[in-house]
Amino acid sequence: xxxxxxxxxxxxxxxxxxxxxxxxxxxxxxxxxxxxxxxxxxxxxxxxxxxxxxxxxxxxxxxxxxxxxxxxxxxxxxxxxxxxxxxxxxxxxxxxxxxxxxxxxxxxxxxxxxxxxxxxxxxxxxxxxxxxxxxxxxxxxxxxxxxxx
Amino acid sequence: xxxxxxxxxxxxxxxxxxxxxxxxxxxxxxxxxxxxxxxxxxxxxxxxxxxxxxxxxxxxxxxxxxxxxxxxxxxxxxxxxxxxxxxxxxxxxxxxxxxxxxxxxxxxxxxxxxxxxxxxxxxxxxxxxxxxxxxxxxxxxxxxxxxxxxxxxxxxxxxxxxxxxxxxxxxxxxx
Numbered sequence: 001x002x003x004x005x006x007x008x009x010x011x012x013x014x015x016x017x018x019x020x021x022x023x024x025x026x027x028x029x030x031x032x033x034x035x036x037x038x039x040x041x042x043x044x045x046x047x048x049x050x051x052x053x054x055x056x057x058x059x060x061x062x063x064x065x066x067x068x069x070x071x072x073x074x075x076x077x078x079x080x081x082x083x084x085x086x087x088x089x090x091x092x093x094x095x096x097x098x099x100x101x102x103x104x105x106x107x108x109x110x111x112x113x114x115x116x117x118x119x120x121x122x123x124x125x126x127x128x129x130x131x132x133x134x135x136x137x138x139x140x141x142x143x144x145x146x147x148x149x
Numbered sequence: 150x151x152x153x154x155x156x157x158x159x160x161x162x163x164x165x166x167x168x169x170x171x172x173x174x175x176x177x178x179x180x181x182x183x184x185x186x187x188x189x190x191x192x193x194x195x196x197x198x199x200x201x202x203x204x205x206x207x208x209x210x211x212x213x214x215x216x217x218x219x220x221x222x223x224x225x226x227x228x229x230x231x232x233x234x235x236x237x238x239x240x241x242x243x244x245x246x247x248x249x250x251x252x253x254x255x256x257x258x259x260x261x262x263x264x265x266x267x268x269x270x271x272x273x274x275x276x277x278x279x280x281x282x283x284x285x286x287x288x289x290x291x292x293x294x295x296x297x298x299x300x301x302x303x304x305x306x307x308x309x310x311x312x313x314x315x316x317x318x319x320x321x322x323x324x
Contacts (some may be wrong), residue, residue: 016296
């Protein structure tokens, strides 16, 4: 199978992607995007880094700061911090990758019938209207689950 | 003794006709009756053909009127739908459960905790098709019991269990 140029949401859900990042992480918890690209059979690390950058915007992954030999942070001339090519999950990302809703919460959801699903969806829409991290990730989860590009 | 043989002549005493003439007349009468019957049969057939033509015309008119009625009532005209593909079927929960059990067996024996659908097929063969395995694996992914972790040479997909999925039932995951 030829190597891929790019990666779509349908290829890997965000949860799958985050768990893969954990799979290739080194002992200190950081994972090189090159390792991730190899695992994903991508031609270059660029596609993996692009998706990691988006996930970083939503706060579920973070990029490692570059440090000098004394351990101090390194900065570009414009004052922005320098980064390595290593990434790791944040607490929010870990919750997304491993999080499970509690049995009691699941049971409550199970009690919703088909006729109440529309109301529940309306509630969910209102709940995720703020445009925050949960909104973006919920919409992406919806798209992945329904095979929407 | 001179006319002793007269009584043995070919003439019929009553009508004065010979047996040969009588046979000919009888034959002619049968022929006439048969001809009349054939005409009656032909007339029945022609009549029935006419009725069949009228019935077919009536059916055509009925179909045309139904179309006009459907148009008036705002119904879309009925067209033959697309042929249902044999790929449209869904795999049953029982089958998915059986595949899920096989997946867990395969993963338990796997060195790196991953599997491909061929491994599951090998465990379950015979009695299951590759398509059933493929569809079941997709259902397991939808229910977040397994996750995609890469590809294999030749185009297959490598899978692993989702964290905490081991021992979960397929129906619980569907909820």
